[in-house]
Amino acid sequence: MKNKVVLAYSGGLDTSIMIPWLKDHYDCDVIAMCANLGQADELDGLEEKALATGASKVFVEDLRETFITDYIYPTMQAGAIYERQYLLGTSFGRPLIAKRQVDIAKQEGATMVAHGATGKGNDQVRFELTFMALAPELTIVAPWKDDQWTLHSREDCLAYADEKGVPVAQSKARIYSEDRNIWHISHEGGVLEDPANEAPSDVFTISSPIEDAVDTPEYVVIAYEKGVPVSVNGTPMGPVELLTQLNALGAAHGIGQVDMVENRLVGMKSRGVYETPGGTILYETHRMLEQLVLDRDTALLKQRLAIEYAQMVYDGRWFCPAKQALDAFVQSTQKNMTGTVKVKLYKGNIVPAGVASKQSLYHHDLASFSDTDLYNQQDATGFIRLFGLPMKVNGMVGRS
Numbered sequence: 001m002k003n004k005v006v007l008a009y010s011g012g013l014d015t016s017i018m019i020p021w022l023k024d025h026y027d028c029d030v031i032a033m034c035a036n037l038g039q040a041d042e043l044d045g046l047e048e049k050a051l052a053t054g055a056s057k058v059f060v061e062d063l064r065e066t067f068i069t070d071y072i073y074p075t076m077q078a079g080a081i082y083e084r085q086y087l088l089g090t091s092f093g094r095p096l097i098a099k100r101q102v103d104i105a106k107q108e109g110a111t112m113v114a115h116g117a118t119g120k121g122n123d124q125v126r127f128e129l130t131f132m133a134l135a136p137e138l139t140i141v142a143p144w145k146d147d148q149w150t151l152h153s154r155e156d157c158l159a160y161a162d163e164k165g166v167p168v169a170q171s172k173a174r175i176y177s178e179d180r181n182i183w184h185i186s187h188e189g190g191v192l193e194d195p196a197n198e199a200p201s202d203v204f205t206i207s208s209p210i211e212d213a214v215d216t217p218e219y220v221v222i223a224y225e226k227g228v229p230v231s232v233n234g235t236p237m238g239p240v241e242l243l244t245q246l247n248a249l250g251a252a253h254g255i256g257q258v259d260m261v262e263n264r265l266v267g268m269k270s271r272g273v274y275e276t277p278g279g280t281i282l283y284e285t286h287r288m289l290e291q292l293v294l295d296r297d298t299a300l301l302k303q304r305l306a307i308e309y310a311q312m313v314y315d316g317r318w319f320c321p322a323k324q325a326l327d328a329f330v331q332s333t334q335k336n337m338t339g340t341v342k343v344k345l346y347k348g349n350i351v352p353a354g355v356a357s358k359q360s361l362y363h364h365d366l367a368s369f370s371d372t373d374l375y376n377q378q379d380a381t382g383f384i385r386l387f388g389l390p391m392k393v394n395g396m397v398g399r400s
Contacts, residue, residue, distance in 0.1 A: 002027065002028055002029050003026065003027070003028040003029070003110070003111050003112060004028060004029045004030075004031055004056075004105075004108055004109060004110035004111065004112070005022055005026065005028050005029070005030055005031065005110055005111075005112035005113065005114050005141060006031045006033050006101045006104050006105045006108070006110050006112070006113050006114070007019065007022065007030055007031065007032050007033065007055075007113075007114045007115070007116075008033060008034075008097050008098070008101055008113075008114070008115045008116065008127065009032035009033060009034045009046070009050055009055075009058075010034065010116070011034065011043075011045075011046045011049055011050070012116075013154070013157050013158070013161065013168055014116045014144075014157065015032075015116040016049065016050075016053055016161065016166050016167075016168070017151070017157055017160050017161050017164065017166055018030075018114065018116055018143050019032065019050065019053045019054045019055050019166075020053065020054050020164040020166065021143060021149075021151075021160070022114060022141065022143070023054055025146075025148050026112070026141065028112065029056040029057075030054065030055050030056060031055065031056060031057045031058070031059070031104065031108055031110060032050040032055040032057070032058045032059070033058075033059045033061075033097075033100060033101055033104055034046050034050075034058070034059070034060045034061070035061055035063045035067075035093075035096065035097045035100055036060065036061060036062040036063060036064060037063060037064060037067050037093050037096070037097075037181035037182060037183075038064050038067070038180070038181045038182025038183070039180050039181060040180065043060065046058075046060055047060050049167065052167070053164075053166050053167075054164075057108070059100075059104055061100065063096060063100065064182055064239075064240050065238070065239050065240055066096065067093065067096055067181070067182065067183075068182070068183075068239040068240065068243055069239055070096070071092040071093070071095070071096055071318075072092065072183055072243075072279070073227075073228060073239075074327060074330065074331075075088055075092055075309070075310075075313055076279070076282055076283055076286055077227045077286065077330050077331075077333075077334055077337075078302075078305070078306055078309040078310075078326065078327075078330045079283070079286075079287065079290075079302065079303065079306040079309075080306050080307075080309040080310035080313055081283070081306070081310055082262065082310045082311070082313070082314045083260065083262050083263065085258045085260045085262075086258065086260065086262060086272075086274060086314075087183070087184065087256075087258075087274070087276045087279050087280065087283065088310065088313050088314060089179075089181060089183045089184030089185075089186065089274065089276060089279070090122075090123070090179045090181075090184075090186055091122070091126065091313050091314045091316070092313050092318065093179075093181050093183075094123055094126035094127055094130070094316065095126060095130045095316065095318035095319065097127075098113075098115075098126070098127045098130035098131055098134075099130060099134060099319075101113045101131075102130070102131065102134045102135045102138070105135065105138055106135070110138075111138065111139060112138060112139040112140070112141050113131050113135075113138050113139075113140060113141070114140070114141040114142065114143065115127040115128075115142060116143065116144070117142065117144065118144045119142075119144055119145045120266060120268070121264065121266065122264055122265045122266065122314070122315075122316070124142060124144075124145070125265055125266075125315065125316040126315075126316030126318075127142075127316075128140055128142070128316075129315075129316040129317060129318075129319070129320075130316065130318065130319060133319040133320065134319060175189065175190040175191075176188060176189050176190050176192065176203065177189040178205075180206075182240070182243055182244070182247070183243070183276060183278075183279050184256075184274055184275060184276040184279060185205060185206055185274070185275050186272050186273070186274050187199075187203050187205075187272065187273040187274070187275075188270065188271070188272050188273075192271050192272070192273060193271065194271075195261050195271045199259050199273045203273050204257065204273075204275060205275070206247065206251050206275050206277065207250065207251035207252075207254055207255065207256065207257060207275045207277050208251060208252060208253070208254050209254060210254040210257070210347055210348045212254075213252065213253050213254035213346075213347050213348065214252050214253060217344050217345065217346040217351075218249065218252075218253065218344070218345045218346070219342060219343070219344050219345075219353060220232065220233060220246075220249055220281065220342070220343055220344075220345060221233050221234065221340055221341070221342045222246075222281070222282070222285045222340070222341050222343075223339070223340045224285075224286065224289055224337055224338060224339055224340070224341070225338050226334050226335055226336075226337055226338055227286070227333075227334030227337035228334075229242055229282060229285075229286075230242075232245050232246065232249075243278050243279075243282075244278075245278075246277070246278030246279075246281050246282065247277050247278035248277075248278075249277070249278070249281070249345060250277025250278050250280060250281050250345065251275075251277040252345075253277075253345040253346060253347065253348065253349075254347060254348040255277045255280050255281060255345060255348060255349075255350060256274075256275060256276040256277040256278075256279060256280030256281070257273070257274070257275055257348065258273070258274040258275075258276070259271075259272075259273045259274075260272060260274075265314065265315050265316075280350070281343070281345070281350060284343065284350045285341040285343060285350075286337075286341075288341050288343075288352055288355050289337055289339050289341050289355055289357060290302075290333075290337065291355075292339065292355050292356075292357055292360045292361065292362055293336050293337055293339065293357055293359050293360060293361060294333060294336075294361075295361060298333055302329075302330070302333055305326055305329065305330075308322075308326065309323070309326050309330070312326070336357075336359035337357075337359075338357060338358065338359060339355065339356055339357025339358070339359065339360070340355070340356050340357075341354075341355045342354040342355070
């Protein structure tokens with residue numbers, strides 16, 4: 001019986017030619033696995049193409065709801081943002097795909113898992129760390145890093161596709177390298193490779209450039225239950241419907257566009273343009289509710305740990321013990337995160353327009369300038385003396 005390999009398959013040139021390449025070089029049956037994370041029309045005809053290319057079996061699975069509830073929401077609840085701007089749209093998609101590959105490998109009796117990520121990017125790490133954490137007994141095949149892989153250019157890949165009878169789609173008019181799911185779309189390459197170039201307006205595919213965004217502000221109300229968004233403008237929605245709705249609202253107003261130079265895990269800098277319209281609205285409204293509900297010490301600790309959480313997600317350490325410990329902390333902070341947040345969307349801006357929660361720690365009597373039985377202003381004198389004592393002693397001895 002032949003060995004089996006489960007390949008993370010997208011239907012693009014690279015993973016399409018990997019099906020015959022794996023069969024030739026590893027004498028194995030290739031099981032193609034494609035996860036629907038919200039790539040839109042990129043999934044059309046994928047199963048037929050994989051089978052025609054030589055796959056023995058194909059799995060095309062709709063994992064959008066799992067993606068949102070088990071990967072997006074925990075990261076959003078953590079407030080994790082990589083290098084202050086990137087909302088991790090590609091980063092947390094890869095562990096889910098890799099996990100499903102492992103599940104299918106166990107189900108189908110495969111001994112190998114494979115991916116099409118190159119040796120220069122972050123995705124190779126995200127795939128392989130997940131494989132190692134969940135199924136260390138499986139052999140990892142990464143053709144781009146394999147000594148037997150002799151296809152080092154697009155021309156080489158096209159020639160191999162022609163030799164093996166692999167159908168290749170016509171070249172896209174768009175020159176950018178893009179990754180899309182229900183959370184975001186990323187753009188790299190072309191004129192974006194030079195950080196001195198302004199991103200042209202044709203980069204944006206799911207949201208309007210700011211100058212073309214609608215001229216009328218729009219109010220949006222999002223309700224949360226224990227840190228999970230459950231309705232938009234009073235209409236209860238499931239995760240997929242809710243994020244789809246927020247994407248449409250945010251896109252019309254040019255919300256969530258990021259242009260940044262980031263530090264890749266492998267040591268180089270890269271420039272990317274991201275569109276995350278609905279996700280940016282969720283991050284901002286969730287943060288606004290936390291300001292009302294979380295106590296000061298918890299909020300500060302959470303803010304510090306958010307940086308560590310983002311680094312773990314970006315680096316592909318989704319299934320490491322440290323992240324699991326952080327997840328437990330984050331979930332403990334969400335138990336009182338129930339309330340509504342109202343914002344105004346306009347020309348790329350998310351403007352606060354009201355937040356309310358029965359679990360609010362905002363006390364009007366305390367916050368007002370009026371005296372109250374809850375607060376004696378004279379108490380502040382002794383407090384400041386003790387709080388500032390180390391600074392006073394430092395000043396007494398003349399140390400700067």
